[in-house]
Amino acid sequence: MTRLGVTDIRRFRPAGVSGIGHDLDAERGRVVAALEVLLRRRAVGVSWSGAASASAADRYGWIVVRLQDVAARIGVTTAAVVRAAARMQAALDLVRRAERRAEREGAWVDFDGRLVLPARPTSGDTVLLAVRARADELLALEVRRTLLEAEREADATDVELARVIVAAARAAVDPGVVGLRALPPPPASPTWWSPGPTGSGTELPVPACSSSGSWPAAVCPDAQPSVDLPFASAAWWRGLIAEERAWAIREHPQWVGPRDGLPARARHAANLALLAEAERAASVRLRQAIAEATPWNATERTEAQERVDDLRAIRDVLARRDGVERSLLLVDARGRNVKAIVALGDVDGAQHVATFVGGLSTTVRGDLGRYDTTFARMRKEAKAVAGAGDVAVVTWLGYEAPQMHEIVTARRSVLSGEVARDNADELAAFANGLDAARDRPAHQTWWAHSYGAVLAGRALLLRSGVDDVALFGSPGEPFARIEETGLKPGALNVIRAPWDLVASSGWLVHGTPATWVTGATWLAATKPAGANGWTSASGHSDYLSAGTVSEHNLVAVAAGRPDLVVRVSHAERAADPRWGDLAPLL
Amino acid sequence: MRRRVEPDAVADDAGGVERAGRLLAGVRVGAALGPLASFLPGGQVARCLAESRSEWDRQVASVAREVGALADGLTATAAGYTEVESVVARHLGGHG
Numbered sequence: 001m002t003r004l005g006v007t008d009i010r011r012f013r014p015a016g017v018s019g020i021g022h023d024l025d026a027e028r029g030r031v032v033a034a035l036e037v038l039l040r041r042r043a044v045g046v047s048w049s050g051a052a053s054a055s056a057a058d059r060y061g062w063i064v065v066r067l068q069d070v071a072a073r074i075g076v077t078t079a080a081v082v083r084a085a086a087r088m089q090a091a092l093d094l095v096r097r098a099e100r101r102a103e104r105e106g107a108w109v110d111f112d113g114r115l116v117l118p119a120r121p122t123s124g125d126t127v128l129l130a131v132r133a134r135a136d137e138l139l140a141l142e143v144r145r146t147l148l149e150a151e152r153e154a155d156a157t158d159v160e161l162a163r164v165i166v167a168a169a170r171a172a173v174d175p176g177v178v179g180l181r182a183l184p185p186p187p188a189s190p191t192w193w194s195p196g197p198t199g200s201g202t203e204l205p206v207p208a209c210s211s212s213g214s215w216p217a218a219v220c221p222d223a224q225p226s227v228d229l230p231f232a233s234a235a236w237w238r239g240l241i242a243e244e245r246a247w248a249i250r251e252h253p254q255w256v257g258p259r260d261g262l263p264a265r266a267r268h269a270a271n272l273a274l275l276a277e278a279e280r281a282a283s284v285r286l287r288q289a290i291a292e293a294t295p296w297n298a299t300e301r302t303e304a305q306e307r308v309d310d311l312r313a314i315r316d317v318l319a320r321r322d323g324v325e326r327s328l329l330l331v332d333a334r335g336r337n338v339k340a341i342v343a344l345g346d347v348d349g350a351q352h353v354a355t356f357v358g359g360l361s362t363t364v365r366g367d368l369g370r371y372d373t374t375f376a377r378m379r380k381e382a383k384a385v386a387g388a389g390d391v392a393v394v395t396w397l398g399y400e401a402p403q404m405h406e407i408v409t410a411r412r413s414v415l416s417g418e419v420a421r422d423n424a425d426e427l428a429a430f431a432n433g434l435d436a437a438r439d440r441p442a443h444q445t446w447w448a449h450s451y452g453a454v455l456a457g458r459a460l461l462l463r464s465g466v467d468d469v470a471l472f473g474s475p476g477e478p479f480a481r482i483e484e485t486g487l488k489p490g491a492l493n494v495i496r497a498p499w500d501l502v503a504s505s506g507w508l509v510h511g512t513p514a515t516w517v518t519g520a521t522w523l524a525a526t527k528p529a530g531a532n533g534w535t536s537a538s539g540h541s542d543y544l545s546a547g548t549v550s551e552h553n554l555v556a557v558a559a560g561r562p563d564l565v566v567r568v569s570h571a572e573r574a575a576d577p578r579w580g581d582l583a584p585l586l
Numbered sequence: 587m588r589r590r591v592e593p594d595a596v597a598d599d600a601g602g603v604e605r606a607g608r609l610l611a612g613v614r615v616g617a618a619l620g621p622l623a624s625f626l627p628g629g630q631v632a633r634c635l636a637e638s639r640s641e642w643d644r645q646v647a648s649v650a651r652e653v654g655a656l657a658d659g660l661t662a663t664a665a666g667y668t669e670v671e672s673v674v675a676r677h678l679g680g681h682g
């Protein structure tokens with residue numbers, strides 16, 4: 001093995017090596033941009049079905065995995081190069097230090113690292129001569145030791161970098177041996193992170209086109225609305241090496257936890273940290289509100305207690321030990337009410353994923369536990385009819401649902417579509433993120449109840465990866481024909497129970513009654529004549545009850561079994577007046 | 587077997603995949619690594635660099651070819667279905 005000497009170290013150009021790190025990062029950015037384009041393309045690839053389409057989907061998945069691997073290995077190489085640049089600089093600094101040490105004694109270090117002493121007086125005071133000789137010996141020793149350390153550092157750097165470069169190129173990399181460097185920030189973050197020369201970060205303004213963080217604007221795809229952001233996020237995550245991912249979760253959980261497009265396991269880990277942080281803040285706020293209790297801060301005390309209750313409800317659900325895997329995909333305590341998304345089952349791997357969207361007066365503290373219990377049961381039923389494929393169910397409380405006391409609040413009233421309009425992109429982005437995080441998209445269903453159906457209706461007007469939708473107890477939709485939604489024939493399902501006054505009258509303020517949408521499939525809530533084993537759902541809040549026909553239909557849609565649904569009877573359809581169940585009252 | 591095809595949408599997919607292929611065609615990992623030999627001379631890095639660079643070029647080209655093949659496949663799919671549609675329409679009296 002050739003050892004590097006001082007001569008070689010003097011030829012080191014660490015700034016140039018650092019520049020190579022930046023160039024490699026730009027190359028990784030190009031791969032990530034290509035990955036992003038493919039992920040986005042794949043998600044809209046519902047335009048074709050059949051055996052050949054399945055083969056194309058497999059090919060998509062295979063290429064995505066390969067590109068992810070290439071991007072990660074470029075990342076490993078980049079990390080090793082940037083680290084090597086710092087270590088090369090350290091070796092050079094040691095040589096300079098030896099030179100300065102020699103200069104202080106009137107000596108010098110030549111190009112090859114030999115210490116050259118000046119001619120010293122050979123006569124005179126013998127004591128002084130002895131002192132001089134001893135000082136020169138110490139000088140030689142120190143210079144030699146320093147230069148040896150420089151050579152050792154240079155050698156180790158060279159060997160390590162060579163090993164990583166070869167391994168990364170041969171797809172046999174072990175990222176664990178590579179020192180972590182600053183990683184590119186996630187797309188559309190408020191600032192982008194640029195590694196300084198010593199690895200410390202500097203915050204820079206966001207460039208005009210920064211969908212892929214610090215990667216070059218030249219490779220940025222078109223500007224993206226928020227529903228497309230998950231594809232950029234998925235590409236960013238796939239381009240990180242394992243250490244960078246772990247670091248992002250540990251140091252920047254807010255980058256990971258709420259970010260659609262990232263795997264559930266990563267989001268869950270980050271959200272646990274964010275949940276703990278929110279719990280601490282909520283606890284402090286409540287203690288403070290109680291300590292300062294006056295007749296005038298009753299509202300603050302109530303809100304502080306509700307915040308604690310919201311977070312406790314999440315903690316309680318996650319603590320359930322019923323053999324079902326749960327993932328916390330969002331905890332957002334920035335608003336008046338906490339937002340949360342909890343998944344039952346493996347959303348990254350299950351063939352079918354159903355996402356429930358709650359409606360009027362839904363809150364985390366009041367409803368999450370109840371929904372979790374209900375959906376654990378419905379998931380089990382869906383798995384039983386889905387055949388070989390697994391099923392996951394998500395409770396999506398990812399928006400602040402309108403509350404009863406807000407009915408006279410202009411922008412928050414359940415009588416207005418504003419809350420739905422403002423949050424529709426969050427639901428569409430969530431669906432896109434689920435697909436983008438996976439190697440192959442899932443069969444996705446939305447179960448949308450009450451005002452949640454208004455929100456889902458708005459989301460259907462956006463680009464999303466949802467395949468089937470079941471709107472139940474919908475007060476009205478912002479479209480009149482299925483063509484406006486981009487759903488395939490048979491994918492838009494509507495359920496309306498007798499005496500559901502919200503579904504009967506909501507269209508007065510929310511648009512077309514869901515049962516009137518051309519192309520929608522109307523599913524039964526009433527037990528068909530002669531059918532045994534089911535009960536009828538009635539009113540606005542009975543659709544999910546165990547054993548009802550509506551529950552059976554929701555399960556069948558989510559399991560991808562349209563052959564099992566029970567359609568509304570012709571008699572019931574023919575008897576549907578525009579005024580629904582309100583007719584006798586008017 | 588029941589099939590559902592939207593040839594225009596498949597053609598759009600092909601266009602998107604082609605775009606990804608163009609981005610990959612611009613990836614130059616080997617070239618980016620090239621100057622390492624002169625910035626860190628005399629050691630193992632300098633000796634192994636040529637092999638690593640060519641390995642990177644080979645792999646990137648390989649995955650770019652795969653992407654190109656997918657784009658070609660999608661393009662052929664869209665064209666094939668469109669052709670079948672127009673041939674059948676022509677044979678049955680030009681009502682297509």
